[in-house]
Amino acid sequence: MNFLETVFCGVTLKNPVVAASGAYGFGRDYTDFYALEALGGISCKGTTFAPRLGNPPPRIAETAAGILNSVGLQNPGAAHFIEYDLPWLRAQNTVIIANAAGSSVEDYVENVALLAAADVDMIELNISCPNVKEGGVAFGTSCASVEKIVSAVKKVCPKPLMVKLSPNVTNIVPIAQAAEAAGADALSLINTLTGMKIDVAHRRPILHNNTGGLSGAAVLPIAVRMVWEVRRATQLPIMGMGGVTQWQNAAELILAGANAIQMGTAIFADPYAPLKVIYGLAEWVEREGCNNISELSGQVRPW
Amino acid sequence: MRQENARILSHEGIAQETYRLVLHCPQIAHAAQPGQFVHVLCGTKPLRRPISICRAEGDALTLVYGVRGEGTAWLSERVPGEELNLLGALGQGFPAPASDAPILLVGGGIGTPPLLDCAHRFAAPFDAILGFRSATQVILEDEYRAVCGAVAVCTEDGSHGTKGFVTAPMQEWLAQKKYAAVYACGPTPMLQAVAGLAKELGVPCFVSLEERMACGVGACLTCVVKIRVSGAEDYLRVCKNGPVFHAEEVVWA
Numbered sequence: 292m293n294f295l296e297t298v299f300c301g302v303t304l305k306n307p308v309v310a311a312s313g314a315y316g317f318g319r320d321y322t323d324f325y326a327l328e329a330l331g332g333i334s335c336k337g338t339t340f341a342p343r344l345g346n347p348p349p350r351i352a353e354t355a356a357g358i359l360n361s362v363g364l365q366n367p368g369a370a371h372f373i374e375y376d377l378p379w380l381r382a383q384n385t386v387i388i389a390n391a392a393g394s395s396v397e398d399y400v401e402n403v404a405l406l407a408a409a410d411v412d413m414i415e416l417n418i419s420c421p422n423v424k425e426g427g428v429a430f431g432t433s434c435a436s437v438e439k440i441v442s443a444v445k446k447v448c449p450k451p452l453m454v455k456l457s458p459n460v461t462n463i464v465p466i467a468q469a470a471e472a473a474g475a476d477a478l479s480l481i482n483t484l485t486g487m488k489i490d491v492a493h494r495r496p497i498l499h500n501n502t503g504g505l506s507g508a509a510v511l512p513i514a515v516r517m518v519w520e521v522r523r524a525t526q527l528p529i530m531g532m533g534g535v536t537q538w539q540n541a542a543e544l545i546l547a548g549a550n551a552i553q554m555g556t557a558i559f560a561d562p563y564a565p566l567k568v569i570y571g572l573a574e575w576v577e578r579e580g581c582n583n584i585s586e587l588s589g590q591v592r593p594w
Numbered sequence: 595m596r597q598e599n600a601r602i603l604s605h606e607g608i609a610q611e612t613y614r615l616v617l618h619c620p621q622i623a624h625a626a627q628p629g630q631f632v633h634v635l636c637g638t639k640p641l642r643r644p645i646s647i648c649r650a651e652g653d654a655l656t657l658v659y660g661v662r663g664e665g666t667a668w669l670s671e672r673v674p675g676e677e678l679n680l681l682g683a684l685g686q687g688f689p690a691p692a693s694d695a696p697i698l699l700v701g702g703g704i705g706t707p708p709l710l711d712c713a714h715r716f717a718a719p720f721d722a723i724l725g726f727r728s729a730t731q732v733i734l735e736d737e738y739r740a741v742c743g744a745v746a747v748c749t750e751d752g753s754h755g756t757k758g759f760v761t762a763p764m765q766e767w768l769a770q771k772k773y774a775a776v777y778a779c780g781p782t783p784m785l786q787a788v789a790g791l792a793k794e795l796g797v798p799c800f801v802s803l804e805e806r807m808a809c810g811v812g813a814c815l816t817c818v819v820k821i822r823v824s825g826a827e828d829y830l831r832v833c834k835n836g837p838v839f840h841a842e843e844v845v846w847a
């Protein structure tokens with residue numbers, strides 16, 4: 292019985308556990324630990340059309356049950372990714388999601404056109420990066436700009452287009468609906484929450500960027516709540532993420548309405564965390580007497 | 595690179611707020627090269643802590659660390675028999691010497707441990723200059739004397755060895771003896787001074803750098819430092835491209 296196989300906007304994932312963008316690079320760094328084919332998929336490091344240097348260090352700070360990062364989309368550019376990483380990644384027998392960022396509508400369009408023409412299975416449109424000055428989250432926090440950018444990108448994207456939403460909004464539902472109306476094929480949520488940590492002794496923020504994006508266990512309840520709200524407002528497939536450390540956390544996101552999940556921060560403490568979640572989810576599905584995990588998606592019983 | 599559960603064989607204080615941890619950790623110990631590090635899981639902390647390998651000998655791995663914050667405080671409470679979860683051996687260590695010309699090790703404070711294995715494992719002769727704030731912080735002096743030719747110890751307050759910074763004896767020694775290279779680890783201002791002096795005197799210099807890290811394996815791009823690569827500046831990863839870099843390529847902050 293294949294408890295975990297998941298068809299996500301037409302793409303078959305062998306299980307619904309995907310490495311989150313930015314935590315896993317382009318996959319190469321983890322192959323000493325296990326073969327990538329164990330994963331449902333990998334969402335690659337966010338790439339821009341032109342290479343980006345990213346923000347000055349320090350780029351990482353630890354908080355209570357979480358971390359703040361301010362990498363700022365350091366990447367070698369989409370063309371480099373396509374030439375050097377993609378052929379290798381394709382041979383790893385896992386689903387490849389290209390995570391696309393940009394600094395203007397034209398820039399996003401050019402980038403997605405290039406990525407979607409390459410051998411990737413899906414595009415994740417990152418309009419929610421809190422660590423870059425132009426673009427990023429600025430596009431993801433108003434309905435008008437979400438609609439504008441998603442509809443423009445959709446025209447050049449023959450592959451399934453998954454729009455990654457920011458939690459840094461008062462109400463995520465109209466944003467999700469704007470993405471759907473503009474032609475998104477799926478949604479992923481949540482990206483990181485903007486935060487700040489100050490070194491009291493030096494009166495300095497730890498991050499050189501002063502602020503950064505919060506992720507890890509601390510954000511799970513927010514992710515669960517947002518997936519639940521978005522599930523009730525749209526029919527689109529949802530990839531849920533934010534703070535998944537063990538299978539129970541993934542199960543919460545799935546019960547709230549996610550069809551698949553991603554894991555990032557947990558991998559830093561335990562590179563094997565995704566494999567443990569996959570195993571735990573399979574046991575859960577069997578214990579619940581289901582044939583496939585999709586039967587549990589959205590099955591929370593709210594009061 | 596692998597994950598290994600390492601049993602604590604011994605754990606002792608060797609100076610103020612400074613501990614030596616000896617681990618039974620065969621796989622990482624056998625793979626380790628001088629200057630590499632391990633990434634240590636500290637209880638339920640979301641991030642591991644990078645600690646350099648001080649000594650890899652047979653199945654045993656020795657780490658020497660200072661207590662700085664919550665993670666290293668947790669580490670200092672661990673007792674023999676307990677296990678620590680490590681990733682290792684990580685990064686690019688010090689280059690293996692190409693000849694049997696002598697190499698000068700220059701270590702400052704908690705930056706002294708990572709240099710020790712060079713003198714044990716590489717065939718070239720080594721001298722060492724070790725700097726500390728004061729006598730209460732001096733570590734590994736006997737260990738360096740056992741494997742190096744000349745060893746100088748300096749303290750900033752003069753409470754042990756020569757009073758002053760490592761750069762004073764370094765200038766003298768580099769003028770007197772022909773060294774093939776300088777290998778250095780310590781606080782950034784010290785590294786910058788050491789690199790400057792080595793350049794002035796025309797001796798190649800390799801420095802081990804620190805930056806805050808998440809994954810430790812090269813994936814997340816959080817641990818970067820600015821490095822000049824064939825003329826252009828780029829952010830390279832301390833955990834993967836380093837921690838040891840050619841000093842002339844480092845763009846000091």
Ligand SMILES: Cc1cc2nc3c(=O)[nH]c(=O)nc-3n(C[C@H](O)[C@H](O)[C@H](O)COP(=O)(O)OP(=O)(O)OC[C@H]3O[C@@H](n4cnc5c(N)ncnc54)[C@H](O)[C@@H]3O)c2cc1C
Nearest residue numbers: 641643644645646659660662663664665666804805806837
């Ligand atoms: C490659 C490398 C090798 C190192 N080798 C040694 C060693 O052999 N002995 C030793 O005593 N120390 C070493 N350090 C420094 C050591 O990693 C820090 O002192 C330690 O991470 C502090 O953790 P904490 O929980 O006590 O401090 P906290 O301030 O509570 O840590 C909070 C976060 O900041 C990070 N952090 C704080 N200070 C540093 C620092 N100086 N460098 C990197 N990350 C930091 C921590 O890892 C953690 O993620 C090394 C650092 C690097 C990068």
Ligand SMILES: Cc1cc2nc3c(=O)[nH]c(=O)nc-3n(C[C@H](O)[C@H](O)[C@H](O)COP(=O)(O)O)c2cc1C
Nearest residue numbers: 311312313337360417482506507533534554555556
């Ligand atoms: C170091 C780091 C880098 C990240 N880079 C990206 C990125 O390039 N693109 C993106 O869409 N999300 C990025 N993210 C956000 C994650 O993909 C994910 O949305 C978030 O971390 C929440 O999941 P988690 O708690 O499992 O980490 C990054 C997160 C971290 C910690």
Ligand code: FES
Nearest residue numbers: 810812814815833
């Ligand atoms: S710590 Fe992740 S790339 Fe260095």
